[in-house]
Amino acid sequence: MTLNLDAPFLQRRDANFRPLTPLNFLFRSADVFPDRDAIVYGDRRVTWRDYARRCLKLASALRRAGIEKGDVVALLAPNIPAVLEAHFGVPLAGGIINTINIRLDAAAVAFILEHGEAKVLLVDPQWSAIAREALALLPSKPLVIDIEDDMAEDGERIGDLTYEELLATGSEDDDVVWPQDEFETISLNYTSGTTGNPKGALYHHRGAYLNALGQVLHHKMDADSVYLWTLPMFHCNGWCFTWAVAAVGATHVCLRKMVAEQVFDLIEATGVTHFCGAPTVLGMLVDGAERSGKRLGAPVAVMTAGSAPPAPVLKAAEDLGFIVRHVYGTTEMHGVVSLCDWHREWDGLPGAERSRMMARQGVRTVVTDEMMVADPVTLAPVPRTGEAMGEVMFRGNMGMKGYLKNPSATEAAFAGGWYRTGDLAVVHSNGYIDIKDRSKDIIISGGENISSIEVEEVLYQHPAVASAAVIAMKHDHWGERPCAFVELKVEGSLAAEELLDFCRSRLAKFKVPDRVVFGPIERTATGKVQKFKLRDLIQDQGH
Template structure:
């Protein structure tokens, strides 16, 4: 029904603008033009320069014919070019497809064909795999080399170098925001442990909102000094290219996660904030004492990407880091759930405090709903800390869908919720805790076993550096837990039957018997570039065990 408020009160150019995180760069360049924006080795430049370079990139792409809805792909480390692509590419109306640098040529070829990239920017370090991918792909994008001075290996394989390409663009290019805030801003392929990866499409509206959501949730100050430990190709760096720019902070680039470089950055660059997967935190915890001595207390760290064991969170806390635990997926722009801390939890005994922090928590302010539902009935599970259901999201920080895959999109959004595939419980008070990925859960003698719960116990063992638990097929039980374990240097345990027995005994003291590993395998644990343990590979290994 039309009311008095529906008449003569329409949208006009004065009072409506599509939301886009691109507008943050213009504001910061106008308000703080001479503040430091980017540090990359010895190279530093300010926001006036960053804005000018992004405008040149947009202009040069537009002059090459890049238009709204075209795809521009990039394979690069966390460099200025990667950061600039997060502004310059969408500023043409095109969609940024930041490709995981650890993928093999076949996977990259699939992505180039499926995403129909018209341009591919290639960091010299990744030229060999990109060249092989281009040879396999049917699609032949225009290739731009990124000849980063910090890289000596790798050939140039493109038509032009990035800095020369920028020179073709107008540094005063008057970019327009998106036609519609629902327009795509980014295309990111899920790691897809089976079959071909799916292309997650996100939009300007969601990127704008989650960029603000990060600032509010993490209570980020003006001018944070942010270290790029998290790959920008991972859910667009969880929207932090836009968040840090909005706050006129410093982007400290980092090509490679290296504990010595990270600790150095706290002292020499005054880094105040960084993000990383639990495996990154584990590297910091296990760094040599002389490296760790360089930490100034109070550095803030946001972690996600895999459920961090409570022991890892407690160790970070002990070192003086201020850790915020978040959770999300590519489909929800990176983090969209936070373990929003209650002051009264500070007074809990350490193990309980760490257990609280290990919970995934509650929705971001900008997400409408995140909860744990029965995947069949879509009814909420009771908040009893025991009943498992699937984590589901609803709101503005959920992807547009999967590119050219309406079936997968419809399945993912069935019943009006985005189905995460993560199994969790709701604790009293409404904080959720992940128990497992749907596909990772072990069913042994009809009982569900959360591999994360078993891993949490393994990480408490003083000799264990890393641990992962998967299902091993078993004639009698159906499946049994199989633990893959990496021991620390100088561990008292031996990597043999005696060590295996000791670990199983350690678990028996802390877990119900049916949850304890029946098998322990020592050795390195395969991980994705973002630090996620590749359980798919481990399951294959467990299946092949004699």
């Protein structure tokens, strides 16, 4: 006899099923830790009770201003309290939060506002000039709200009212809008735009909820944690930490701008225990410590991603007292989906080998269902040899809903039932993946594949090098050859031939760059090198 598990009395009901959403995290922390600091910003401190009240007032004010379910509310602001409030207040109003990259130019901001059909735009005064220029390009303008901030460097009012005036129109007693389906959209995140117009990835409540819990678990956070906002909140909603910190009732420490000395001061003053950032952030802190002689009074956990962190940077960061957790993810997967989950037996490895192990992208997170490295055509997984290369793919609850207004790009991204990252990796015998390049960045020279990341890793080993990026340069005989762009810690401290000699002693001859270009390397706000601009530069110079 088969059990009847489909009986009417065993079905879904209010008492046993609710759509998953991170919005509940706010109210739990307000109930459990009402008088603890939720937000620290300069001299300002906001308790969890008051944080929840302000989020409810924001939700009410937006509804009274005409925001309906599915409307987009955009923000152009750095890591300030208003952005944290919007991560709850906007979806509690039924809206979709769209945090815009503050490093974009006016044309790109205008594209995002028009493409996302933003009904409201919240603007920090420091970005008022960019916002004004962007708004002038729009055929239809949103309601503009000025976020007044004494810590902003400059700017002027351009909006219809201020943020505090907006909040004053709302009531914390008004009803809020809960998702009826956990696959409803909670946020709209535009890709970095390293090529062409950015695409708008739509996040759902289920993915945001699960990834937030995965983050606090893997970053080992609890109610006593203090999280410093070095990672932009506009990047994958701060890798979902905008919601994750609320899940455990920890404390946010807001930071308008990443300055190494200020980070060390805030760590000491506020007891920071955790933060996130690209490897460039780690590099800035290492360089800042060298200049100032600052050190950590207690260990601080750092989650880093954005590109493969150079082993020398990882080692230097650990020597300062940072506990580095290397993670990997994409905008299209709600942020972080894999990490180099550490084995305690690796602690005894020699320094260089330990850093190389830590630089791997590792294994899927606890909330990531499936990850594989496979042939992009046949979907056959590559063998675990550490040599066979394939494309990194994911599937499961972390996948975005799709790209806004872009069905063809959505279908291409999910072709074959997997999200295609475009990253090329090998799989080691223990199942840990190791990304070697972007599919478009691999250098094919005389039929041989050259990993730009491998060459960059060697360049980073030189003590005079602050940053490096390697691209393919056209070659009449070999097809392509590596070209290295290098930022030095001290300008003029190293000659190109000296650096190439350094590479020759550490790389196969065919992998050594043909050319070195010294100077600044342009990156996106999320730490990704804009290699297409480097390629354009080489092309403009006739190479």
